Amino acid sequence: MVRVLCQDLECINWFGEDRTSLDDEPKSGRPKTSTNEENTTRVDELIKCEKRMKIREIALKLEIPKSTVHEIVHDTLGYWKISERWVPKQ
Template identity: 75%
Template sequence: MSRSRVYQWCIWFGEGRTSLENEPKSGRPKILTNEENTTRVDELFQFDRRTKIREITLKLEIAKSTVHEIVHDTLGCRKVDKARPHDLETSLLSLDQKVQRAEFRRLRDGCRVLGYKSCDPLRNFATGSGSAAQYCRTFDRLIDAIRRKRPGLLRRGFVLQHDNATLHSANLTQQWLQCYGWEILPHPTHSPDLAPSDFKFVFTFEASFRRHGFRDRR
């Protein structure tokens, strides 16, 4: 303690002061961040997280600086930018779902994304009767291979998992399946997962376009 402060305390004790605590001062309190106001502000935020500090000031009749300190310092709230969603909705996808849709996604124009190179997707266009005919020819080669390697397997029958893709729902494909009597297991529409029956034919479809040149990737 400095010498001047010691002199000041000697004067106060000489005037009859007996306490070392600060005496209450007159005028408006410096800040009103008590537990009651903190609870009231927190209740408003729990009811509506989009509430602004100006609205809280008008509803609770507390100074704006006090509300600002309660919100940012006491409650630890931070302002969220407009691009980030404030509320959790069922339409928001998790990180795993976004990755699955990025790896394989069926678009409305009938094209199928097989992979990504740089920022441009590599597309395999699977539309038209020609693709359905190639799909059936692939099955014909599969049956020939099964007859040579596992003759008894054809009598047991097969189960294919198909969705509503143009290639699967084509008339030529449906006629081929009815002719051989293969059972179809439906696949969920617009599912981000690749049907197990498609894994064998991805490389066949991709190889058919290696002999063709395209001016752009659209």
């Protein structure tokens, strides 16, 4: 009950600051640079040439972080690994 009340007060304060949307405002900080169009294209071309490569191997070959390769492969390109091969999600 106390938690819900606190959340309600936060919302009241939040909209009391002349906000009209529930969307977050842009945040400061470093922009994403690793998941750019160039790296996405490079990862996609490499997967199309060699469908059995592992994320670790792609990261080493392209010299970008494994976490970035993982994000590009799964989130941006939408690939799954089935029977040791990368295939598009359906």
